[in-house]
Amino acid sequence: MLRDVTARVGYMVGADRTTIFLLNDEKTELWSLVAESETGELLDIRVRVGDGIAGQVALNKQVIHIPDNVYDDLRSARVKEADQRFNYKTRNILAFPILNDDFEIVAVIQLLNKIQKDAGQPAGFSHQDLESLAKCVLPIRRILESCQNCYEGIRKAQATAALAEATRSLNQVNLSTDAILERVMGAAKKLLNADRSTLWLYDRQRGDLWTELSTQGKLRCEIGVGFAGQVAETREPKIVPFDLYDDPSAENAKKTDAQTRYRTCSLLCMPVLSPDGDLLGVTQLVNKRKPGNTEAYDPGMYPRVPEFFKTSFDKADRQAMQVFNERVGAILQFAQAHETLKQSAQVEPRDAVHQTLLLYGSVLSRVLANGAGRYTVLYTLLHLLTSALQQAIAAEHVHIFLVDSDRRQLWTLAADPHNQAVTELVMPADRGVAAKVLLDRQAKKSSKVAQIADDFVRIGLDAQQQEDLNSILLLPMLDEEQNYVAIAACSTRLPPKALATRMLKTSNGASCRCCRSCRPSSLSALS
The missing domain is CATH 3.30.450.40 (GAF domain)
Structure with a gap:
């Protein structure tokens, strides 16, 4: 238009x-x-x-x-x-x-x-x-005002597409949390045409922010000091336009620039919050670049300003960055919860799976209120959990189906390779294999997957994966009040006994809290 x-x-x-x-x-x-x-x-x-x-x-x-x-x-x-x-x-x-x-x-x-x-x-x-x-001023003005409003929506859509591109292979490659965050922040930097991007993490024990740069090692920032510290304190986004040195709060940035010989000209800082509103960190994009200019910054010209840095971030950039921040927040919250569980000697690996599922319950209602971003956030959490379980028991494939008791359904999220979008997969919970697992409250195993006439054991697998399938293990997971949380469907080319043994070794042979019936004698066969 x-x-x-x-x-x-x-x-x-x-x-x-x-x-x-x-x-x-x-x-x-x-x-x-x-x-x-x-x-x-x-x-x-x-x-x-x-x-x-x-x-x-x-x-x-x-x-x-x-x-x-x-x-x-x-x-x-x-x-x-x-x-x-x-x-x-x-x-x-x-x-x-x-x-x-x-x-x-x-x-x-x-x-x-x-x-x-x-x-x-x-x-x-x-x-x-x-x-x-x-x-023609009046009709032109009306059209242009409409275009201005549409632009913000376009930028957010571009951010969503860039985020999908950055994370589209997460279901194919096991990446560390650091690698995922680096990929997401790199995509944000590219989309918003920033020269640099930094993720500051909140240290709860010390009460400050920290980050690690390849050129400077670990850096720390006090809450309330500098632009990142101010954003951490207020938990409000901050745009500092060109020239940042004119801002009264730029003293800390000037000192850092003098040490690094890098000229900071503009800034976009945004808090990373958990669904509960707790501070997890601060994302920081440094130096918006003029479009079409790929020239690298020359430290030799410090403190002069290169022409391609004479521009600013704006509201549209902030709204686009919010899409990335939601994903970063989900990843950080999962990583912190996982690290806490891993460091606790009292928590068994399979119990960690159970507790992580309970984490979903605390954030689910808030995430679902996030509109278009809810699937990408949930998919990140779900994917990280399934990857951890997949590695723990060396399963070929793991799908976790969450229980919707009101609708009598099981559902999960999967990445669609065709349009790089996250899609919802839904199965009935009151019939077939799923109903049997939930009714008996027992883990089920089978080495005759080809003979089971139920799509539940094959959902999420392509034709070749279904053909290679040898055995399946289905684990019902319950909360403290014995309400169903989910079913974990673990499939592999291994025989069912070997798969079950690996699962039991993961919990050191103890009965787990997820189904309370995972001893060898209680693993019943699927008919």
């Missing part, structure tokens, strides 16, 4: 090139996704308010018209720079502000190179062109 409006405006006044810049929510920067290069590709252009022709129009709310000799005008330094970058020559320019009812800037229309219909026509745009634009 925005591209169509841009084309129509350019055609109406006879401009060779037309760009419509929208003002960001912070009113610090103009952005455009519709300026076209000679190849027809869309260019992502950002201009600070006050910089260049469009930036000055936004600042002063006045029309700028340069009919000829554009490069001789003192205001056109940015125009010349852009022309060199995109191999173009601007001969004349008209920039027109779009204001709302409160006379605040909404957008700036920039028109380049009036198309001459005949040789005797005066150079540049005419007064008639200006009047034509003025007559």
Whole structure:
């Protein structure tokens, strides 16, 4: 829609090139996704308010018209720079502000190179062109305001897609928590065009933040000190626009920069919270980069600011980053719970599985209220748990089906390899093998999977995996009040006795709290 409006405006006044810049929510920067290069590709252009022709129009709310000799005008330094970058020559320019009812800037229309219909026509745009634009201001403004609202949704959708891409192979490769977090933060940095990204973790014992960088080792930050410390204290996101050094709270950043010879120019800091609202850490994106510039930062030019750092994060970036923070929070909460259980000598491995399932119960209601992000968060928790159980008993495949007693259903989440989305798999809990496991409250095993006419033992497996299947072990899991929590379906090429023995060794031969009936004598066969 925005591209169509841009084309129509350019055609109406006879401009060779037309760009419509929208003002960001912070009113610090103009952005455009519709300026076209000679190849027809869309260019992502950002201009600070006050910089260049469009930036000055936004600042002063006045029309700028340069009919000829554009490069001789003192205001056109940015125009010349852009022309060199995109191999173009601007001969004349008209920039027109779009204001709302409160006379605040909404957008700036920039028109380049009036198309001459005949040789005797005066150079540049005419007064008639200006009047034509003025007559169309109201409908153009309404469309642009709608486009501005849509942009935020687009950025969030892009973040969701980038997150899916970053984690799409988690169900295929066993990655450590650190590797998963590194992948997620890397995807966020790439999507939001940041130069660096850092995850600060909250140390509950010391009451501060810490992170580890390859170049500097372990760093610590007191709560309330510096931008990351302030975000940890207030638990509110913080955007620090260019130039960060102008901010009164920049002293800590300046000291760090002096040590590292790296110039911090802009910042996006956001708290990472558990579903219960507890602080887990702070994500920090450093130095928004201008689009299209991949030049590496040169420490030799410190403390001067490279041109590609002269831009800022905005509200759309913050909303997109929130998608990543939800995933980071889920991973951190699981990792902390898992580490606590692992360090406790009293907790057996299989009991840890049981307690981790109980963790779902405490966060489930809050996660389900998160709208579109709930599946990705739940999938992360579920995948990490199934991977841990899969390694513990050396099973080929593990699926954990959570019990929905109200609907008499079992459900789980799986990654769809076709569209990289998370899908919900649902099975009835009141019939077939599932009903038998829940009714008998016993673990079930079988080496005759091919003879079991029930999709429950095959759900989540492709045709080849089903063909290779030798045995299956089904474990009902109950909470402290003996209510069903889930069924863990463990399948492998091993014979059922070997699989069951591995499960029992995981708990050192003790009866576990998940089903309280996992002794060898109580492992009954599926008929």
